[in-house]
Amino acid sequence: MIKNIPILFLTLLLFSCGKEKVDLIVYNSTTYTINDLFQKKEAFAVKDGKFVATGTDEEILDNYIALDTVNAQEKAIIPGLIDAHCHFYRMGLQQQKANLEGTKSYDAILDTLVAYQKEKNVSFITGRGWDQNDWEVKEFPTKEKLDALFPSTPVAITRIDGHALLVNQAALNLAGINKDTPVTGGEIITKNGVMTGVLIDAAMDFIKIPEPTRQESIDALLEAQKICFSYGLTTVDDAGLDKNTIDLIDDLQKKNQLKMRIYAMVSGDKQSQIDYYIKQGIYKTDRLNVRSFKVYGDGALGSRGAALREPYSDRENHFGALIYTPERYREIAKQIAASEFQMNTHAIGDSANTWMLKTYKEALKDQEDRRWRIEHAQIISSKDFRSFNNIIPSVQPTHATSDMYWAEERIGKERMRGAYAYRNLLNRYGKIALGTDFPVEKVNPFLTFYAARHRKDLEGFPEEGFQIGNALTRTQTLKGMTIWAAHANFEEQEKGTIEVGKFADFVILSQDLMSIDGNEIPNTKAIATYLNGENVYTIKEVVKKNEEEKEEKIIENEKTE
The missing domain is CATH 3.10.310.70 (Diaminopimelate Epimerase; Chain A, domain 1)
Known part of the structure; x- marks a missing residue:
């Protein structure tokens, strides 16, 4: 019986086949590599946590062998999804x-x-x-x-x-x-x-809300990870973390308790934190990247805190407000520009966007590829779009479909022309990073995909799509959730596509986002999520099915024996 063959003999047998031994083979799939040619492949091989080959089923199965193989049953596979702007830790705390x-x-x-x-x-x-x-x-x-x-x-x-x-x-x-x-x-x-x-x-x-205990913080991070893996997220950009939380994340990752990859934006609300990290320099591991500061330019449109150039349409003589003085933004930007760090600024209102783009330009003095980001870039004056030629727009498509019912009441029809203008922003920079801002919006990245492409709510409203001229194509959307988000994090050489040498982060989907009817996009699920080639999540129904299939094979083997 095969189960009685010694492991050493099996190992020798594998090598004698003339095939290269790898850790994992996935085949019988429609794999979207998201490479420069946007190629599709049938299969790929993983070794030591990275992709080592992609190709047809025949090419991979003829040249590689693994003890762990996955028949994808013709399902679509995409790179591990990246949420370019969220609040991972805060979402975990919210569960409490x-x-x-x-x-x-x-x-x-x-x-x-x-x-x-x-x-x-x-x-x-x-x-x-x-x-x-x-x-x-x-x-x-x-x-x-x-x-x-x-x-x-x-x-x-x-x-x-x-x-x-x-x-x-x-x-x-x-x-x-x-x-x-x-x-x-x-x-x-x-x-x-x-x-x-x-x-x-x-x-x-x-308001001094009691700080969570260390154990509550650990529980929050692990719960957030569990939720994110279930949606196919393998990297999250946490927009605004303090040093204590970043240190805790690093400690848990080193102990392999926390596996999620985290692009940590250091909260820029304390000068001491800015000074500390600039002095220490960029901190980078395979799972943690600390090289940016999150700064707040203004508040939110829904609470009328977004800073506008003209008064709110529904509140007389009210403009919202910048969080800091203009001089303070200049000071922060000048200090960060003199370092290798990235500045990522929350800017909702047209006034906040105008001021931050001007501040960026003055501080950077035409430095190339600094990849400073405007987070949200929600309401842009027509003359300010051109300023994004050297600044990354980092947006959250579900904000558009959440706000569309009342946004025009806040800012009027004229300013709406430059609001939630994702296609216009993409055309200026050439790339756009997509996220959710969860827990402000839902974690589900497939709702992000739907909102970016079709700009409707889950009831299909409006029928023609909200300001549909600024919708993204499916290809642009998928890039915005993978390789372009990786670019925004200076991580495009290690993730964001399924290519040889990159981390083996990928998601098996319940349906093909690139070909299904648009109305079906929100119903998409992550069947399985892999990080470093390790299965970190499998949907319960699939687990049950796999167990039943294994049981059937055992019974068949026993019968033949």
Whole structure:
């Protein structure tokens, strides 16, 4: 019986075949390599965590042999997906808080918080995900009901975009602030001269939410990894991490507890962190890349914190605001420009984009290939598009389909011409990096693909697509989620395509994104996710099927014996 043949004899037998021994062979697939010719292959071989060959089934199976082979059953395979802008760690922490996503009213939020506190009984209630634009009355909530339900327990719940916070009086008392507390780069919202409990951008910093314990942070990272692997993500660009979290990530990766590849943008909100990393220099391993700073230019459009050149169309004489002074942005940009680090700035409003593009140009002085990024690049004045010839646009397509219901109310028809203009941005730089901004949007990258290509919601609205002239093609979209995102991270030589010498990160899909009907794109699933040639996720249905097939083969072998 084959199971009784000594391992040494089997090894010798393998070598005697004249085939090169590898760790993994995948065949019978439609593999999109995303190489320069956008070639498709049937099979590939993996050794020591990297691709060593691609070709036809015959070419690979005739020349290579492996103890681990995968028959892809003619499924589509793409490189491991890269989310070019997300909040990986924050999303993991969110799993430990009250989940307010999808709530359709303020009362629904209150019900969720009461149920959460009944189960958790915490000393400080936190949550995330509310969005007044999804409610029948599209106005910011006020804290009176929170005060009545939780008179002595502090409550702080974050809006879906992370740029507004609703707190109760207990939290305000703990912070020691009132309606007259001065704020730069944010706002304390009042109504009839009374604090509503809503704090915008910099004003949120007054609320001192308890820091997670080390174990809570570890749990958050591992839970986020589990979720991301299930969607085929193998690299995430975490937009804004402090030194302690980056050190924890590095420690867990070195222990092989955390396998996800992370492009860590250092939070630029503290001068001490900027000084530390510039002095230390770029830090790079196979799984962690620390070579950029995340800076906030302004707030978000949904909370009217985005900095606009002209007033908001739905709020008289309100322009939003830059988070820092113009002088401060110049200082940061000048310091980073003198180093090898990348500057990645959140800019939503047309004023913020204008100012940051101007600041970049002054600091870089026409330096080539510095790959500084504008994160979101959401509303662009017509004259500013040309400034992206040397600046990477890093955008999140589902923002367009989330905001399309109310964005024109905020900024008017004229400014909408330069809003969510992904094709125009691509045409200027030649590449575009795509992400989700999760947990602001859903983690699911196939929704990103759908929004970029078809610019519709999941109900198929609008039928013609939202500002469809700025939609991306399927090829452009897939590149934006793989090789162009890798380029934005200075990692295009090691990932983003299925080519010899690159990390063996790939995803087996339930259906072919490049050929299925567009309406079916959101239903796509990652059947299996591989990182370094290691299977880090397999969909439960497939696991069950594989186990059944193995059992059938065992029974057949026993019968023949």
